[in-house]
Amino acid sequence: MTPTPSSPSAGAPTAAAPVTHYENFPVASLLCPPQLRQPIAALYAFARTADDIADEGQATAAERLADLAAYRAELRSVAAGQPPGVRWAAVFGPLQAVLGSHRLPVALLQDLLDAFAQDVAMTEAGASYADRAQLLDYCRRSANPVGRLLLHLYGVQDEAAQHESDAICSALQLINFWQDLSVDLPRGRHYLTDADCAAHGVARADLAAQRRSPASDRLILDCAAWARALMLQGAPLVRRLPGRAGWELRLVVQGGLRILDKVQALGGASLLTRPRLGAADWLLMLARALRM
Numbered sequence: 233m234t235p236t237p238s239s240p241s242a243g244a245p246t247a248a249a250p251v252t253h254y255e256n257f258p259v260a261s262l263l264c265p266p267q268l269r270q271p272i273a274a275l276y277a278f279a280r281t282a283d284d285i286a287d288e289g290q291a292t293a294a295e296r297l298a299d300l301a302a303y304r305a306e307l308r309s310v311a312a313g314q315p316p317g318v319r320w321a322a323v324f325g326p327l328q329a330v331l332g333s334h335r336l337p338v339a340l341l342q343d344l345l346d347a348f349a350q351d352v353a354m355t356e357a358g359a360s361y362a363d364r365a366q367l368l369d370y371c372r373r374s375a376n377p378v379g380r381l382l383l384h385l386y387g388v389q390d391e392a393a394q395h396e397s398d399a400i401c402s403a404l405q406l407i408n409f410w411q412d413l414s415v416d417l418p419r420g421r422h423y424l425t426d427a428d429c430a431a432h433g434v435a436r437a438d439l440a441a442q443r444r445s446p447a448s449d450r451l452i453l454d455c456a457a458w459a460r461a462l463m464l465q466g467a468p469l470v471r472r473l474p475g476r477a478g479w480e481l482r483l484v485v486q487g488g489l490r491i492l493d494k495v496q497a498l499g500g501a502s503l504l505t506r507p508r509l510g511a512a513d514w515l516l517m518l519a520r521a522l523r524m
Contacts (some may be wrong), residue, residue, distance in 0.1 A: 234414050237486060240376060242471075244310070244522070252438075254293060254440055254474065255429070259445070264400060264453040264476065264480060265475065265476050266385075268385050268386075270326070270330075271330045271333070271334055271385055272313050272382070272385065274323075274329070274330045275327070275330070275336075275381055275511035276329045277322070277323050277326065277327070278307075278323055278324075278327050278341065278344075278481050280379070281303075281323050282300065282303055282319065282344060282345055282348050283348065284298045284379075284512040285298060285303060285348070285496055286299055286348040286351060286352050288464070289329070291372050291450060292490070293352050293353070293355070293356035297352055297353070298315045298351055299442065300345055300348055300349050301344065301349075302319075303320065304342065306319075306320055307324070307327075307341055307345070308325055309340065310324045310327065310328040310331070311328075311338045313333055315327060327332075331449060334384070335384060336381060336384060336385075337380070337381070337384065340377035340380055340381050341377070341418070341437045343372075343373040343376075343377045344373065344374065344377050344378075346373050346377075347370060347373040347374030348374075350370060350373070350374075351374070351421075354421075355419070355420050355421055358420050358425055359422070359466065360420070360422035360423075360424075360436065361373075361422070361424065361425045361426065362422065362425060362427060363425050363426065363428075364425055364427065365426070366425070367406075367423065367458075367488060368402055369399070370404040371405045371406065372402070374400070374405055374407035375401040375402055375404060376397070376398045376402060377396075378401055379397035379398065379400060379401040379438075380394060380397060380398075380414075382477075383397055386473060386474070386477050388472060388473060390472075392472075393469055393473075395466075395471050396465070396466040396468055396469035397461050397466065397469055397471070398466070398486075399465040399466030400463060400466035400467070400469060400481075400484070400485060401466075402462055402484055403459050403460075403462040403463035403465075403466065403488060404463075404484070404488050406423075406455070406458065406489050407456075407457035407459050407463070407488045407492055407495075409423040409424075409455075410412025410452060410455055410459060410492075410502060411491050411494075411502065411506060411507055412454050412506060413452070413502050413503050414442065414502065414503060414504050414505055414506050415506060417439055417440055417503075418440075418442070418490075420441070422436065422440075424451060425454075426438060427490065428455060430452065431451075432447050432448075432451040432454065433447045434447045434448050434451050435503050439503070442503055442504055444500060444501065444503050444504060446501055448499070448500055449501075451500075451502045452502060453500060454494060456492050456495045457496075459488075459492060460492050462491050463485060463488055463489060463492075466485075467485050470485060470524055471524075472480045479521070482521035482524050483517060483518070485521075485524075486518075486524075487509070488521045488522045489518055489520075490509060490516065490517050490520075491507060491509065492511050494507035494508075494509075494513075495507055
Protein backbone atom coordinates (compact mmCIF):
# COMPACT_ATOMS: atom_id res chain seq x y z
CA MET A 233 0.00 0.00 0.00
CA THR A 234 2.73 2.44 -0.85
CA PRO A 235 3.16 5.24 -3.29
CA THR A 236 6.84 4.91 -3.98
CA PRO A 237 9.32 2.30 -5.19
CA SER A 238 11.78 0.82 -2.75
CA SER A 239 15.46 0.40 -2.34
CA PRO A 240 16.91 1.13 1.13
CA SER A 241 15.23 -0.13 4.27
CA ALA A 242 11.81 1.13 5.28
CA GLY A 243 11.62 4.27 7.34
CA ALA A 244 15.22 5.35 6.76
CA PRO A 245 15.68 9.04 5.85
CA THR A 246 17.62 9.34 2.63
CA ALA A 247 19.14 12.04 0.48
CA ALA A 248 16.60 11.87 -2.29
CA ALA A 249 14.02 9.29 -1.26
CA PRO A 250 12.47 7.28 -4.08
CA VAL A 251 12.24 4.51 -1.46
CA THR A 252 9.58 2.59 0.49
CA HIS A 253 6.33 3.96 1.76
CA TYR A 254 5.99 7.69 1.95
CA GLU A 255 9.69 8.19 1.41
CA ASN A 256 8.78 10.67 -1.29
CA PHE A 257 8.37 12.95 1.67
CA PRO A 258 11.97 14.25 1.53
CA VAL A 259 12.65 13.63 5.21
CA ALA A 260 15.98 14.99 6.46
CA SER A 261 17.12 15.37 2.88
CA LEU A 262 20.03 17.60 2.01
CA LEU A 263 17.91 18.89 -0.88
CA CYS A 264 14.80 19.58 1.18
CA PRO A 265 14.32 23.33 1.81
CA PRO A 266 15.49 23.77 5.43
CA GLN A 267 12.41 25.73 6.47
CA LEU A 268 10.19 22.85 5.36
CA ARG A 269 12.03 19.99 7.03
CA GLN A 270 9.97 20.10 10.22
CA PRO A 271 6.57 20.36 8.45
CA ILE A 272 7.51 17.55 6.06
CA ALA A 273 8.74 15.40 8.96
CA ALA A 274 5.39 15.93 10.71
CA LEU A 275 3.49 14.85 7.59
CA TYR A 276 5.76 11.85 7.17
CA ALA A 277 5.18 10.76 10.78
CA PHE A 278 1.40 11.00 10.26
CA ALA A 279 1.50 8.88 7.10
CA ARG A 280 4.09 6.40 8.40
CA THR A 281 2.15 5.74 11.59
CA ALA A 282 -1.13 5.27 9.72
CA ASP A 283 0.56 2.86 7.33
CA ASP A 284 1.95 0.86 10.25
CA ILE A 285 -1.53 0.65 11.79
CA ALA A 286 -2.86 -0.70 8.51
CA ASP A 287 0.02 -3.00 7.62
CA GLU A 288 2.32 -4.01 10.48
CA GLY A 289 2.06 -6.47 13.35
CA GLN A 290 -0.45 -9.25 13.97
CA ALA A 291 -3.68 -7.27 14.39
CA THR A 292 -6.85 -8.51 12.72
CA ALA A 293 -8.48 -6.53 9.93
CA ALA A 294 -11.23 -5.45 12.32
CA GLU A 295 -8.66 -4.19 14.82
CA ARG A 296 -6.79 -2.31 12.12
CA LEU A 297 -9.95 -0.62 10.88
CA ALA A 298 -10.93 0.32 14.43
CA ASP A 299 -7.50 1.86 15.04
CA LEU A 300 -7.66 3.77 11.74
CA ALA A 301 -11.08 5.10 12.75
CA ALA A 302 -9.62 6.27 16.08
CA TYR A 303 -6.68 7.82 14.24
CA ARG A 304 -9.10 9.68 11.96
CA ALA A 305 -11.06 10.93 14.97
CA GLU A 306 -7.81 12.22 16.47
CA LEU A 307 -7.03 14.05 13.23
CA ARG A 308 -10.43 15.74 13.30
CA SER A 309 -9.94 16.64 16.95
CA VAL A 310 -6.55 18.32 16.60
CA ALA A 311 -7.68 20.06 13.40
CA ALA A 312 -10.51 21.56 15.46
CA GLY A 313 -7.97 22.86 17.99
CA GLN A 314 -8.27 20.22 20.71
CA PRO A 315 -5.04 19.05 22.41
CA PRO A 316 -3.67 15.74 21.17
CA GLY A 317 -4.52 12.59 23.07
CA VAL A 318 -1.89 10.51 24.79
CA ARG A 319 -1.80 7.56 22.37
CA TRP A 320 -0.43 9.37 19.32
CA ALA A 321 0.76 12.62 20.92
CA ALA A 322 4.17 12.35 19.24
CA VAL A 323 2.42 12.38 15.84
CA PHE A 324 -0.44 14.79 16.35
CA GLY A 325 1.41 17.39 18.44
CA PRO A 326 3.79 18.36 15.61
CA LEU A 327 1.06 17.86 13.01
CA GLN A 328 -1.29 20.23 14.81
CA ALA A 329 1.40 22.91 14.76
CA VAL A 330 1.87 22.45 11.01
CA LEU A 331 -1.89 22.49 10.37
CA GLY A 332 -1.99 25.88 12.07
CA SER A 333 1.16 27.40 10.61
CA HIS A 334 0.68 26.25 7.02
CA ARG A 335 -3.11 25.82 6.76
CA LEU A 336 -2.77 22.35 5.31
CA PRO A 337 -5.88 20.91 3.65
CA VAL A 338 -7.12 18.36 6.19
CA ALA A 339 -9.18 16.64 3.48
CA LEU A 340 -5.94 15.40 1.86
CA LEU A 341 -4.88 13.76 5.10
CA GLN A 342 -8.30 12.15 5.38
CA ASP A 343 -7.93 10.82 1.83
CA LEU A 344 -4.79 8.98 2.91
CA LEU A 345 -6.66 7.35 5.78
CA ASP A 346 -9.47 6.37 3.39
CA ALA A 347 -6.91 4.58 1.22
CA PHE A 348 -5.36 2.74 4.15
CA ALA A 349 -8.77 1.54 5.30
CA GLN A 350 -9.65 0.48 1.74
CA ASP A 351 -6.48 -1.54 1.46
CA VAL A 352 -7.17 -3.35 4.74
CA ALA A 353 -10.72 -4.17 3.68
CA MET A 354 -9.77 -5.34 0.18
CA THR A 355 -6.91 -7.49 1.41
CA GLU A 356 -9.16 -9.10 4.01
CA ALA A 357 -11.72 -9.87 1.30
CA GLY A 358 -9.12 -11.02 -1.23
CA ALA A 359 -10.64 -8.48 -3.61
CA SER A 360 -9.10 -7.03 -6.77
CA TYR A 361 -9.55 -3.89 -8.86
CA ALA A 362 -11.84 -4.18 -11.86
CA ASP A 363 -9.90 -1.92 -14.22
CA ARG A 364 -7.29 0.81 -14.43
CA ALA A 365 -9.79 3.58 -13.70
CA GLN A 366 -10.66 1.91 -10.40
CA LEU A 367 -7.01 1.40 -9.52
CA LEU A 368 -6.22 5.05 -10.32
CA ASP A 369 -9.09 6.09 -8.06
CA TYR A 370 -7.30 4.25 -5.27
CA CYS A 371 -4.06 6.05 -6.19
CA ARG A 372 -5.98 9.34 -6.04
CA ARG A 373 -6.34 8.80 -2.31
CA SER A 374 -3.30 6.64 -1.48
CA ALA A 375 -0.61 8.60 -3.32
CA ASN A 376 -1.77 11.86 -4.89
CA PRO A 377 -2.42 13.63 -1.55
CA VAL A 378 1.30 13.34 -0.77
CA GLY A 379 2.26 15.41 -3.80
CA ARG A 380 -0.53 17.94 -3.27
CA LEU A 381 0.48 18.44 0.36
CA LEU A 382 4.08 19.06 -0.70
CA LEU A 383 2.97 21.49 -3.40
CA HIS A 384 0.96 23.33 -0.75
CA LEU A 385 4.08 23.65 1.41
CA TYR A 386 6.12 24.82 -1.59
CA GLY A 387 3.47 27.46 -2.37
CA VAL A 388 2.71 25.99 -5.81
CA GLN A 389 -1.05 26.03 -6.36
CA ASP A 390 -1.71 26.20 -10.11
CA GLU A 391 -3.91 23.51 -11.63
CA ALA A 392 -1.37 22.29 -14.18
CA ALA A 393 1.19 21.64 -11.45
CA GLN A 394 -1.35 19.72 -9.41
CA HIS A 395 -2.27 17.51 -12.35
CA GLU A 396 1.41 16.79 -13.05
CA SER A 397 1.95 16.02 -9.38
CA ASP A 398 -0.98 13.59 -9.46
CA ALA A 399 0.54 11.84 -12.49
CA ILE A 400 3.92 11.46 -10.73
CA CYS A 401 2.41 10.21 -7.49
CA SER A 402 0.06 7.75 -9.18
CA ALA A 403 3.00 6.51 -11.26
CA LEU A 404 5.08 6.01 -8.12
CA GLN A 405 2.25 4.01 -6.56
CA LEU A 406 1.92 1.84 -9.65
CA ILE A 407 5.68 1.34 -9.84
CA ASN A 408 5.64 0.19 -6.24
CA PHE A 409 2.94 -2.34 -7.13
CA TRP A 410 4.88 -3.77 -10.08
CA GLN A 411 8.09 -3.85 -8.04
CA ASP A 412 6.39 -5.65 -5.13
CA LEU A 413 4.38 -8.32 -6.97
CA SER A 414 6.47 -11.11 -5.44
CA VAL A 415 5.69 -9.71 -1.96
CA ASP A 416 2.07 -8.60 -2.39
CA LEU A 417 0.58 -11.60 -4.19
CA PRO A 418 1.44 -14.14 -1.46
CA ARG A 419 -0.18 -11.74 1.03
CA GLY A 420 -3.42 -11.64 -0.93
CA ARG A 421 -2.95 -8.18 -2.43
CA HIS A 422 -4.11 -7.92 -6.02
CA TYR A 423 -3.19 -4.75 -7.92
CA LEU A 424 -3.02 -6.21 -11.42
CA THR A 425 -6.56 -5.39 -12.53
CA ASP A 426 -9.19 -7.87 -13.66
CA ALA A 427 -9.41 -6.14 -17.05
CA ASP A 428 -5.65 -6.30 -17.62
CA CYS A 429 -5.52 -9.95 -16.58
CA ALA A 430 -8.37 -10.78 -18.96
CA ALA A 431 -6.78 -8.83 -21.81
CA HIS A 432 -3.61 -10.90 -21.50
CA GLY A 433 -5.32 -14.20 -20.75
CA VAL A 434 -3.84 -14.54 -17.25
CA ALA A 435 -5.82 -16.37 -14.56
CA ARG A 436 -5.77 -14.76 -11.13
CA ALA A 437 -5.16 -18.18 -9.58
CA ASP A 438 -1.93 -18.46 -11.56
CA LEU A 439 -0.82 -15.06 -10.31
CA ALA A 440 -1.63 -15.98 -6.72
CA ALA A 441 0.47 -19.14 -7.14
CA GLN A 442 3.20 -17.05 -8.84
CA ARG A 443 3.18 -19.26 -11.93
CA ARG A 444 5.12 -17.27 -14.49
CA SER A 445 4.21 -17.61 -18.17
CA PRO A 446 4.66 -15.67 -21.42
CA ALA A 447 1.18 -14.24 -20.81
CA SER A 448 2.05 -13.05 -17.30
CA ASP A 449 5.27 -11.53 -18.65
CA ARG A 450 3.28 -9.53 -21.22
CA LEU A 451 0.83 -8.44 -18.52
CA ILE A 452 3.54 -7.13 -16.21
CA LEU A 453 5.45 -5.39 -19.00
CA ASP A 454 2.26 -3.74 -20.23
CA CYS A 455 1.53 -2.44 -16.74
CA ALA A 456 5.12 -1.21 -16.39
CA ALA A 457 4.78 0.68 -19.68
CA TRP A 458 1.58 2.28 -18.36
CA ALA A 459 3.38 3.47 -15.23
CA ARG A 460 6.26 4.88 -17.30
CA ALA A 461 3.88 6.84 -19.55
CA LEU A 462 2.18 8.30 -16.48
CA MET A 463 5.50 9.28 -14.92
CA LEU A 464 6.67 11.01 -18.11
CA GLN A 465 3.34 12.83 -18.27
CA GLY A 466 4.03 14.38 -14.86
CA ALA A 467 7.79 14.90 -15.23
CA PRO A 468 7.57 18.53 -16.50
CA LEU A 469 6.62 19.47 -12.93
CA VAL A 470 10.32 19.36 -12.01
CA ARG A 471 10.77 22.63 -13.89
CA ARG A 472 7.87 24.29 -12.12
CA LEU A 473 9.27 23.81 -8.62
CA PRO A 474 11.85 26.28 -7.38
CA GLY A 475 15.36 25.53 -6.15
CA ARG A 476 15.97 22.50 -3.98
CA ALA A 477 12.39 21.27 -4.29
CA GLY A 478 12.82 20.89 -8.04
CA TRP A 479 16.03 18.92 -7.61
CA GLU A 480 14.42 16.73 -4.97
CA LEU A 481 11.63 15.89 -7.38
CA ARG A 482 14.05 15.17 -10.23
CA LEU A 483 15.61 12.42 -8.13
CA VAL A 484 12.23 11.04 -7.08
CA VAL A 485 11.15 10.85 -10.73
CA GLN A 486 14.41 9.25 -11.79
CA GLY A 487 14.19 6.75 -8.94
CA GLY A 488 10.80 5.63 -10.15
CA LEU A 489 11.97 5.37 -13.74
CA ARG A 490 15.04 3.40 -12.69
CA ILE A 491 12.91 0.87 -10.84
CA LEU A 492 10.83 0.53 -14.02
CA ASP A 493 14.05 -0.08 -15.98
CA LYS A 494 14.75 -3.00 -13.66
CA VAL A 495 11.19 -4.35 -13.77
CA GLN A 496 11.26 -4.26 -17.56
CA ALA A 497 14.76 -5.77 -17.76
CA LEU A 498 13.47 -8.76 -15.78
CA GLY A 499 10.96 -9.38 -18.55
CA GLY A 500 8.17 -10.31 -16.17
CA ALA A 501 10.25 -12.07 -13.51
CA SER A 502 9.27 -9.45 -10.94
CA LEU A 503 6.40 -11.88 -10.34
CA LEU A 504 9.04 -13.96 -8.54
CA THR A 505 11.73 -11.52 -7.41
CA ARG A 506 11.81 -7.95 -6.22
CA PRO A 507 14.11 -5.54 -8.11
CA ARG A 508 16.16 -3.17 -5.98
CA LEU A 509 18.34 -0.14 -6.49
CA GLY A 510 22.07 -0.32 -5.82
CA ALA A 511 24.86 2.25 -5.57
CA ALA A 512 25.44 2.30 -9.33
CA ASP A 513 21.77 3.01 -9.88
CA TRP A 514 21.93 6.07 -7.65
CA LEU A 515 24.81 7.45 -9.69
CA LEU A 516 22.83 6.88 -12.89
CA MET A 517 19.77 8.54 -11.38
CA LEU A 518 21.84 11.57 -10.42
CA ALA A 519 23.27 11.85 -13.94
CA ARG A 520 19.79 11.60 -15.44
CA ALA A 521 18.44 14.16 -12.99
CA LEU A 522 21.14 16.61 -14.05
CA ARG A 523 20.02 16.23 -17.67
CA MET A 524 16.34 16.92 -16.94
